[in-house]
Amino acid sequence: MYDLIIIGGGPSGINAAISAKRAGLEYLIIEKGVIANSLFHFPINMTFFSTSLKLEIQNTPFISHLDKPTRTEALEYYRRLIQHFDLQIKLYETVESMDQLVDGGYRVHTDKGDYATRNVVVATGFYDTPRSMEVPGEDLPKVLHYYNDPHAYIGQRVLVVGAANSACDAALECYRKGAKVTMAVRGNEINDRVKYWIKPDIENRIKEGSITAYFNTTVREIRATEVVLDTPDGPITLPNDFMLAMTGYEPNYALFERLGLPVEPTDACKPVFDPDTLETILPGVYMAGVACAGKQTSKLFIENTRDHGDIIVEGITKRTASAH
Structure with a gap:
């Protein structure tokens, strides 16, 4: 039984894992692709609009050659974070569904196994799900x-x-x-x-x-x-x-549905969660990172969601302390 399963191995998932480890929680990151999978799919020559200082997480310096880092430098930074903090992560494993356990907590089902956990963080970003044009021929290889x-x-x-x-x-x-x-x-x-x-x-x-x-x-x-x-x-x-x-991207709503997480009936289609605690309508299930913004993908970034990990872990530890 884990204390926390984190779905997504990007900056927000890594951030939550470091917070969990520092708090002494038993945690696991499950990532469907590579470390920082969304950033990996950025253009090879891309330079971030934000400075490296604003992309730092957990007070760990992000050193780049210039003020604004490149995709390659960002991938190296997040890889080094996982190695430095010795984070527990499973790559190339896709979360498919989740069930509530009778005695509390959840069982997370993936394409490779099942995991029991008391809490879950959904930190899946949005860059992995392109917006469809819904026109004939869109499925052509070109x-x-x-x-x-x-x-x-x-x-x-x-x-x-x-x-x-x-x-x-x-x-x-x-x-x-x-x-x-x-x-x-x-x-x-x-x-x-x-x-x-x-x-x-x-x-x-x-x-x-x-x-x-x-x-x-x-x-x-x-x-x-x-x-x-x-x-x-x-x-x-x-x-x-x-x-x-280049029609933009949106959160993985199909996954939200399979996890039992509703979205607001608005144009933004944001997941339903408490903005102060980041907890969803499912007790012990939290949203983190840019996925919190729904289709308003220009509202949240790495730099203004860096406190999500600490907010979530603080809520988990307070709940655990009160239960004892």
């Missing part, structure tokens, strides 16, 4: 919701869907590596929240015609060698080799 390296698109006809940071980064990098880049933008301009050093670059490339952009435009259909767009002037068909659908 449609990618994760952008990695522009080298794959040299000489290719690439449609980038979206106009936020990820879309603009992908469009610029692919263009500079020799791809023929087109953008399909739902709104009438590039997103205002695009990084200040990226926004003028992408706008100037569009203005000079190096990158073609269709505004107020959505994808109607995706085919093997072309794509159909709905534009203000009517549908158009473009030749196409790859589509980078």
Whole structure:
């Protein structure tokens, strides 16, 4: 019987595990992929918008070559945290469901085994679940919701869907590596929240015609060698080799449902939990990290959820003390 099972091995899960270990709790992290799986799927050349100081957790220094760390430096930091604190973690193991035990606590079922625990933390983030465009052909192999390296698109006809940071980064990098880049933008301009050093670059490339952009435009259909767009002037068909659908991401709602965790009936679709204790409607089950924001993925980040681990473990230890 564990004191705490933590679902998710990203920054929030690692944070909660360190808090648990310092409090003397028996804990286990269960991660469906690699350490910091969401960050692992970030573009290879990505640089964080936040400084390394704001990404530090548990007062452990995050040293980077420049003020704003890279993806590689972040992965190294979180790997070193797990090694330094000797955290208990199972990788490549997927949580499938959870049952309440008669005498209190839960049994967490994974694709590799079952675990009994008194408490559970859901720290699954949101980057692992892309938002679907729900259009015909979206399941074709050429449609990618994760952008990695522009080298794959040299000489290719690439449609980038979206106009936020990820879309603009992908469009610029692919263009500079020799791809023929087109953008399909739902709104009438590039997103205002695009990084200040990226926004003028992408706008100037569009203005000079190096990158073609269709505004107020959505994808109607995706085919093997072309794509159909709905534009203000009517549908158009473009030749196409790859589509980078940078349409955003959302929490794993399917997992929430399997765990028995309801979400608010609002546009935000946030999980239902106490904002002071982070405890859900299930006693001893907590939310942590950016998943707490639901679909409002621009509200919570690593830097403003760094206290979640301590809040949760404090609640668990107080409850345990009062029970004795």
